[in-house]
Amino acid sequence: MNIIVCIKQVPDTTEIRLDPVKGTMIREGVPSIMNPDDKGGLEMALQLKDLYGAHVTVLTMGPHQAEAILREAFAMGADKAILLTDKKFAGADTLATSHTLAGALRSLDYDLIITGRQAIDGDTAQVGPQIAEHLDLPQVTYVENLQYDGDKQITVRKSIEDGYQLLEVEIPCVLTVLSSSNEARYMSVRGIMEAFEKEIEIWNSDRITINADKLGLNGSPTRVAKSFTKGLKPASQLYEVSPAEAVDIIINKLKEKHIVN
């Protein structure tokens, strides 16, 4: 079984702070990490490798510094790593990102394509289903568990708002996985040693099967027109009132915020 896991390097957004004076986002010093859901997806793939000897490829689109997460994936146990890098890929929205990744996937053998549910920087959760569409494959999103019965079919557990669904899916298919689905393994010492000997394949736009006009900024239907932070907090309003008055003040606020009607 061939499994390809799409992984993205992201800033650890839980470490981002706002500049207390300017109210802007401070990006300096924020560590770059493998996107948490993608790590969950990689762990899921590696468990299939442990059980069935699956071959696991990790694929990322990004600048050269994204090699760091590919090395980390090697150290966790991935067999092959591909970095898609080209200035033509830059400025991609999710549609262009998914076309680029699908373009690379077309040149690879796969039974299962795994992505994270959502990247913690872009936060859209769109790339997985879009890849599935481009490759004409069935998709299951919000996957928290997978069972493979050695045949052309898998059973997955999909998390939904008020519980879960069990679905039977034909492979090949695309799954988007939640980080909460498992505890990702640590890199092993041997893995770390080997990670630096294994070779990362570097692919540019010539290596992938997709029209150039679908790539990067030019291939992106959406644009970020502007971005801003919520800014600094105004000083708090402090009320020293009777409990009954306090309750009214709180309820009015909750109404204003649409928490209650």
Added chain:
Amino acid sequence: MVKSNYKDIYVFVEQRGGIIQNVALELLGKARELADALNEKVCAVLLGHAISNKAQECIYYGADTVFCVDAPELETYLTEPYAQAICRIVNDNCPGILLLGATTIGRDLGPRVSARLETGLTADCTALAISDKGDFLMTRPAFGGNLMATIICKEHRPQMSTVRPGVMQKGLRDTQRKGKIENVSIQFDHSKINKIRIIDTVKQEKTRIDITEARVLVSGGRGVGNEEGFKLLRQLAKTIDAQVSSSRAMVDAGVMPHECQVGQTGKTVRPDIYFALGISGAIQHLAGMEESKYIIAINKDKFAPIFQIADLGIVGDVKQIVPLLTEKLKK
């Protein structure tokens, strides 16, 4: 594609088990407002099985036209038949804008449809507006809520977005409203649909509490005191569909489990509303919740540091105020 051929605002009306979801009504309300600004129509897209009787509801909440597809393939949500139905309606009618709720269904369907239609999709929007120049502005949080971005989709149609539930206001239900109901029948491509089968759908009380996912957190500290005090917090949380979290003091005291601890050695949370009840506001606690969108603090001590970061501060006794609040909210 000729852009000017694309007009009107389409809303995917999400139903589960034949019940129209609140988010769909919220979207109809917002779509009405946007359509009036653009002088266009609101069209509801209602997909399901034996749901035709719900079409009228969509009109009461703001739709001018309802496209209704009633088919056994659409009984329970699955990506492929729903995508086929929506794409067919879009291709036949050329909407300018298509809105979906940012639920597990909308966020599964939206990107699939946007890729099939080769158009842009903006995720999880919290504000939608029409600019002076007539552009559709879709605003959304990114970077874990640290950044807000306004997205446009200039040259592709429809302009699609998923919209966070609970953010938009539904309109008043007006049974006098008139509209048109169009029943659409669809030839499904079953070869694609048959690749996925639902074995079971299981409803579950969330056992694993994840306070980082909560929209509203009712958080208690030493001022709440004990199990008895936290019972009051739970009652409040239940009435506003919130979760209960706590400071480390209450975890150390064994009143709350560690997975519910907010702070430097607990979880980082960013709910829309954070109630800090009887929490002093130690720096290690603030580290986990200061990015909350709106902080309501109740504390006996008006000099408690929590008030320096709260948006709304009440000087008072949680044990008096919380039960009163719960009682009034229940009404």
